[in-house]
Amino acid sequence: MKFLIDLISEQLSGAFEKAGFDAAYGRATLSNRPDLCEYQCNGALPAAKVYHKAPIQIASAVKAQLDGNAMFESV
Numbered sequence: 001m002k003f004l005i006d007l008i009s010e011q012l013s014g015a016f017e018k019a020g021f022d023a024a025y026g027r028a029t030l031s032n033r034p035d036l037c038e039y040q041c042n043g044a045l046p047a048a049k050v051y052h053k054a055p056i057q058i059a060s061a062v063k064a065q066l067d068g069n070a071m072f073e074s075v
Helices: 004-016 044-051 055-066
Strands: 029-031 039-041
Touching: 004 029, 004 044, 004 055, 044 055
Parallel strands: none
Antiparallel strands: 029 039
16 A cells, blocks of 8 residues: 555656656655645756756646646646
């Protein structure tokens, strides 16, 4: 049986990979701002250094891969 955070991480890893980035950056953690969301992924920040792109470019590319994913209400 998998935990919810593991299922989210699988989806995020796949989205990072489809967007052309290392899947290891797609790891979900509990949010440090629970007033905004329950889970978060900070992979765009370290990936930005490796891929020499702005974090928003990486996050947008990953978000585009997750659009329409029934698992998420919003990304």
